[in-house]
Amino acid sequence: MNETALESIAARSQRLKAATHATHDRLDKTIMARDIFASREKFAKFVRVQYRFHRDIDALYGNEALVALIPNLGERRRLLKIATDLSDLRQALPLPVPGKLDNGTSLPTALGWLYVAEGSNLGGTILYKLASQKLGLGSGLGASHLAAHPDGAARHWREFTKVLDSVPLSPAQEGEMVLGAEAAFRAVQGYVREEIG
Numbered sequence: 001m002n003e004t005a006l007e008s009i010a011a012r013s014q015r016l017k018a019a020t021h022a023t024h025d026r027l028d029k030t031i032m033a034r035d036i037f038a039s040r041e042k043f044a045k046f047v048r049v050q051y052r053f054h055r056d057i058d059a060l061y062g063n064e065a066l067v068a069l070i071p072n073l074g075e076r077r078r079l080l081k082i083a084t085d086l087s088d089l090r091q092a093l094p095l096p097v098p099g100k101l102d103n104g105t106s107l108p109t110a111l112g113w114l115y116v117a118e119g120s121n122l123g124g125t126i127l128y129k130l131a132s133q134k135l136g137l138g139s140g141l142g143a144s145h146l147a148a149h150p151d152g153a154a155r156h157w158r159e160f161t162k163v164l165d166s167v168p169l170s171p172a173q174e175g176e177m178v179l180g181a182e183a184a185f186r187a188v189q190g191y192v193r194e195e196i197g
């Protein structure tokens with residue numbers, strides 16, 4: 001979508017969705033083409049992708065500006081659940097390397113990365129159903145990080161997008177947020193290539 005068309009979309013979260021639509025679509029297709037539900041071993045490779053992505057953003061959950069801005073930010077952190085899922089699937093954790101983001105990350109960049117992490121819960125509900133149907137996994141075994149929030153994935157998501165839509169950002173900062181989201185999607189694509197092939 002070109003810039004003029006993007007500017008005509010009223011809500012910032014919707015602009016972000018439109019700006020990253022093609023990137024999301026590519027990632028979604030890449031993952032589904034890898035047949036990650038063929039076996040628990042295959043699914044575990046996808047969980048390793050999730051681990052590496054969530055390790056990248058883990059420092060953000062302790063960032064004071066973000067904690068003040070986003071309701072229940074701590075509860076949105078999924079790294080420990082992903083580690084538990086890997087352990088259920090009898091997988092070692094990926095090698096410990098520092099995450100890509102730290103406490104010095106700017107607010108717009110952080111919001112772009114968090115948008116990708118929070119949005120992935122929406123597609124996550126589909127993946128959760130497939131993991132349950134095809135592999136017998138669930139919130140108590142191997143797929144806890146994909147289980148919907150007790151309030152419902154959609155409602156939990158709307159609480160997050162309300163913040164995205166209302167936080168004051170200049171057009172340049174909004175551009176920075178889009179770049180942050182694109183970088184997050186690219187990081188995940190790279191992990192899919194490395195972990196699943």
Ligand code: HEM
Binds near residue numbers: 027029115117118119
């Ligand atoms: C095969 C895997 C995936 C499928 C089938 C999938 C599917 C979906 C679906 C159905 C939605 C809801 C779209 C809507 O309500 O309009 C969604 C949203 C989203 N997904 Fe995925 N997804 C997948 C993987 C991922 C991954 C790995 C990420 C990022 C790490 C991701 C990031 C997002 C984001 C950011 C949104 C929110 C879009 C918005 O702004 O509404 N998805 N996905």
